[in-house]
Amino acid sequence: MMTDSELPIFTFGDAMAILRRRTRLAVFTFIAVLVPSVLVTFLMPPLYQADARLWVDRYSPAADYTADSPRGNSQVTTFRNLDREEEISTQAEMLRSRVIMEAVVDRLALTQDNLDHIRDARRHVRELIYGVIDGARFLYNELKYLLHLSRRPSAEEEAYLARVSLVDDAIERIRVSPASDSNLLTVSFRSSDPQLARDVVNALVDEFMRFSGDMKQSRALNFFSDVSRKLALDLAEAESALLALRSSTRSYAPEQQRGMLLSQLSEASERARSFEVAKAELRGRISALQARLADEPAKIVVREQTRRDPTVDALRAKLAELTHRRATVGRSGDSGSIPARQLDTEIAALRSALARPTPNLSDTTVTELNPVHQQLREQLMRSEVELAALESQAETAARMLADYQLELAASAEGDVKIKEAERRVRHLEESYDLHLRNREQAQLREERSLASLSEVRIIDYAPYPLEAVRPRTLLYLGIALAAALLLALGVPFLTHFNDTTIRDARDIRRQLGVSFVATFPARGAEGRT
Template structure:
């Protein structure tokens, strides 16, 4: 507090008081004038509520997302686009008195005057609160503000309905195309599977067990024919020796080829019974052949008994040889046919695993596409129901809760705040001007300033004492002329 002289600073303030008052009154007066001439601003509010769907979601699922806040934000963004705002401003002539305003300025001003805000509604515990929005617009004319906000609300409702209907129709169209695509793919796979089965009908996996059984039967038959052929060839050899007079067997000429074949089949049957069961196809086949040969042998013996002695023994042997040769030819042809069948069976059995893999791949594709088709068909039904719900406005939708009416009181400008702010600004500017003037003034006005400037300690300091007239004229010179006229000086 050594250098702080309150009397000195008070004298400085009194000396600068005219400037202080001039700045304070000028700024405050300007603020009061601006606050008084600013036009009033009115805000009109309209309310939109989200209505619950009229059909329960458990009975018919909607195909439009139910995130209504996001939907509202999307609608707001679309409605706040440049073309929509310019069209709305042109419809109501909002800027007809500002022809110099550019489109960018109009769009920015419209966005600043328009607002869409959610309303928080209280709901009982355990229940879901309703969702609502308030749409506001500011204008100098209360009727114009109400008309603009009502038109904007109607556009929002219509835009939301168009968006929901469009989404439902687009969803239905998508699933219609998807089901048609999957149905075409199913038809294509069915055709491929049918063509593959027709091309490989003898080598399909479902007939593999039958073909293997058939292969075993043919192999057994081939063995039987081989044994029969061997027996016939032995009999033929004996007959040939008899004809040549070299066979000394007492019974060689007595047995006919049928009897020799019958004896050979009986030996084969005895051998096969040690290996196979009586119900096996091979045993049953042997029994059938033996029974047939037994009847044939009996018939031959009857024919020989009634035939008499007209035929010689040599002709009987020739007939037996002819029968044996004929039988051998039949056996050879049958063996060739069996070999061909066995070759075909072996080829088809070898091709079956590859065909099975290809067929399984086609059937897996068919099953996958079929499951996709079933899912798409179910969703197509849901999409069709959802589209009808949206077209009839039975789903969740926006509706007008309250239209805007012309406001009775303006919301601005805040004249008192403007006036108070201008007064505070005047005080700050005036005080700052006084401080700045004193900061720039480097003259010596106190003894301590003289001591600090000269770095000496004077014996005494005598202040300047002006005359009475000089003091008054000096003070009057400091007061501006206009201010002196106002106060009558």
């Protein structure tokens, strides 16, 4: 066998000889790798991406830069900047919600064929691939139904599953990426049809804006809904009573009308007094809540890591030791001795040192919004709204009382019962309108108090994508060409090193491990050697 020192040296000429000897194999390898790669690159279905941009910002009051502006504006700005990333992530997840995507599907009448539509001849390649996949899936499902491993779905179930699959496929094509260090969101949609990609992403941002607006509007409509329904029912009952009274009020005598008017006047006076009492109670409650709100901090410390001053602990230990020694001296009966007086002096000095404030050394402090402060704030706003409602009711009662007094002075001029009903209807309408105005004001105050309320605006609609994001033709062709060249150069050498055919003396030594002696020409046809 040959040793390492006896191994032949592989030169550049040897490499060129190997390539010349296997030129046909190298050419075939190059063509076999490059041609399928080129076909796959040019037949690959295109993928277009349309991008739209949204701006997400929080509501914040206008900045006040005057000399009398409160110092709390910095706290408002700090609170506004909290959880910005979480809020932007929430908006991004809402853009991928099924509710919004189903609205987009209904608006554009999307189907699976629309999502997979290709505008050139490459659609036949996709149809062929999908045909093979659908055929395999059909055979698999039929085999399950034949073996009773699964139940064949009904037409309604198939339609529902197709709808779910369509919405899921559309959601998977959505990409929402926040821009770094900004409040901008880039919303993207990918499809083989560039026009469909543009239409879907634009419809998506439109439906998202409409969905956000509907959420705010529904919250505003539900605000004070119980009181609104009660006032509407009272108004309807008063109108019905007015219609009934107009048909029966002529049967009352003037004395009876006057008696009813006096009774109603008394009830109105009592109602006005009750409203004044209730208003006084509410004002007292509001004053108390304002006082508590002023005393309650807006933020509280939820965690504080502190470390104590070691000198304080040393002084306390020294004080305990001296106190023990003083007690021992006192028990021995030497309270007035010099050592006892010295101990008293040292004890007094230590107590004076400990009495001085020694602040702790704080490392970190974590704060959060005070739930008690937030609850008091909500109670204060609710009380103010109730006070506004009581004031409107008291104003209505005062008007009714004035009208009763006028009607009492001129009771003989008209039908008191009908006028009272008309007056009640009119006052209920005024109360209802006043309640609506108060509700709008309260809603506005609530909206301003919610620091996490975000405002979303469309910055750019998606333009028509001119270039496909996939396939990258030049990149794929470059990779295919490089791979074909590497394989075309490597396969001949791989074949050479695995070939056991003996052609020269070097092959004899490499394959058989024996020394070369001589070569003899083969016997020809004439018998020569």
